[in-house]
Amino acid sequence: MAATATLSSVEAEKLEKLRSAVSGLNQISENEKSGFINLVGRYLSGEAEHVDWSKIKTPTDDIVVPYDTIAPPPEDEVKTKELLDKLVVLKLNGGLGTTMGCTGPKSVIEVRNGLTFLDLIVMQIENLNSKYGCKVPLVLMNSFNTHDDTLKIVEKYTNSSVEIHTFNQSQYPRLVVEDFLPFPCKGQTGRDGWYPPGHGDVFPSLKNSGKLDLFLSQGKEYIFVANSDNLGAIVDLKILSHLVQNKNEYCMEVTPKTLADVKGGTLISYEGKVQLLEIAQVADEHVNEFKSIEKFKIFNTNNLWVNLNAIKRLVEADALKMEIIPNPKEVEGVKVLQLETAAGAAIKFFDNVIGINVPRSRFLPVKATSDLLLVQSDLYTVADGFVIRNPARNNPANPSIELGPEFKKVSNFLSRFKSIPSIIELYSVKVVGDVWFGAGVTLKGKVTVNAKSGAKLEIPDGAVIADKEINGAEDL
Structure with missing residues (x-):
């Protein structure tokens, strides 16, 4: 294997030991075993690329194309149907809602009007299919964490006009840092012994699942990949039409960076190629420059459009060697390592x-x-599965919202608002402590609500708070 060519004898021995341990893991396929060993081999060879800062160039407009300069899609419905029949939509559905205090796949959190992320996605594609008489399929890439739940959940769409496919991304063993052996070989037989290796795994997993060849045999040409929790990632005919006309193999949607996005990856021109620069690749002395919104004005939305034939060619040649993202964790007191990759890279x-x-x-x-507060507020409405911004908001930026830990879990968040406040004219809000909101509250300008330690602060029904700091009932 090429990855072992540059290994020292110590590292090569480590990899051999690991290979023999992994060969005995019967929970995963041969494809997963070889994919994992390949990844670890690359990691041990120290292949991580350090970017030479002086060689970074800002991409020109022919590489990062302004959306406004792209020609509109064909108006002819027959041509639009032809275009859409080349498309597959894939949502990355491997994440759990644990950070928001939910169990199960994040895509089944209710976003608005009792509808989940998945409900909205299915409605959007149903809409396209019925409007143009096309057959755009929906594919969900699950992880072993979300697979069983997702299969149960998609049953409710059996009468839908959308053909829904699911497949699992790879399952890799966590590495025990101390001796570099797989966690499952050390008696950790449960789920904690394993991890899904990031969304960069979407390309080999699409191939290994048989779905890639299936879609190619149906005449599909492009796949639109996006996170299932990005409500803005809807099918865009203008982008699809542009890619088909220009025969682009890969397109990354980027958007102007704000101070909230300073850690997001950005596109650069580097040694004659376009590549993604992530904060993890940046040397400490350049981190502040990377985060500045003057030099790097755009960031990766993780909405990706990729040609299916190109994916097949590159996966079969084992050519997709994306930068490895080492992710150290501690599980039950044991230090473990997860090696991951990102699809944008x-x-x-x-x-x-x-x-x-x-x-x-x-x-x-x-x-x-x-974020849930934003999309449940009067700043947005939902029509046919599409989340549409309220034109009454004059400021193109969304308000900055900071909620204290009391609001972190969805259940606590929902119980603390009798109804979601009106925020059309809000610039920023910061909520600290044990705060409860009544019904029909309006927030405008810059607002801080700060409950004193140990005190409960209730905002009464119908309150209008504009450019104010509230520290107790006396300020209302």
């Missing part, structure tokens, strides 16, 4: 690649309850 292996600088509306992720 694959851009440099494809031919004829572009970024498209899209409007911020295409990036609306729900990572925390503060």
Whole structure:
């Protein structure tokens, strides 16, 4: 194997021991075993690329294309149907809702009007299929954490016009740091012994699952990959039409960076290629420059459009060697290591690649309850599964929302609001302590609500708070 070529004798021995231990793990396939050993071999060879800061160039407009300069899609419905029949939509569905205090796949958290992320996604595609008479399938890439629950959940869509496919991404053993052996070989037989190796695994897993060849045999050409919790990641005919016309193999949607996105990866031109630069690859002395919104003005939304034939070619050649992201964890007092990759980093292996600088509306992720407050508020409405921003909001940026730990879990968040406040004219809000909101509250401008330690602070029904700091009932 090529990965072992640059290993020292000590590292090579480590890898051999690991290989023999992994061969006895009957919970995973041969594909998963070889994929894992390959990844660890690359990691041990110290292949991690350090970027030479002086060689970084800002991509030009022909590489990161402004969305406004792209031609509109065909108006002819027959042509639109032809275009959509080339498309597959894939949502990354491996994440659990644990950070928001939920059990099961994150995609089944209720976003609005009793509808979950998954309900909205299915409604959107149903809408396209019925409007144009096309057959866009929906694919969910699960992890072993979400697979069983997702299979039960998708049963409710059996009468839908959308053909739903699911497959599992790879399952790799966590590595015990102390002796570099698989955690499952050390008696950790439960789920904690394993991990899904990041969404960069989408390409080999699509191939290994048989879905890639199935879609190619149906005449599909492009796959639109996005996180299931990004409510802005809807099918865009203008982008699809542009890619088909220009025969682009890979397109990453980027959007202008704000101070909230300073850690997001960005596209750069480097030694004649387009690549993704992540904060983990940046040397300490350049981190502040990386985070500045002057030099690096865009960031990766993780909405990716990729040509299916190109995926097949590169996976079969084992050419997708994305940067390895080491993710150290501690499980039951044992230090373990997960090696992961990101799908955006694959851009440099494809031919004829572009970024498209899209409007911020295409990036609306729900990572925390503060994001949930935005999408449940009067700032948005839902029509046919699409989350639409209220035109009454004059400021193109969304309000900054900071909620204290009392609001972290979805159940606590919902119980603390009798109804979600009106925030059309809100610039920022910070809520600290044991605060409870009544019905019909309006927040405007800059608002801070700060309950004194040990005291409960109730905001009465119908309160209007504008540019104010509330520290107790006397301030209301």
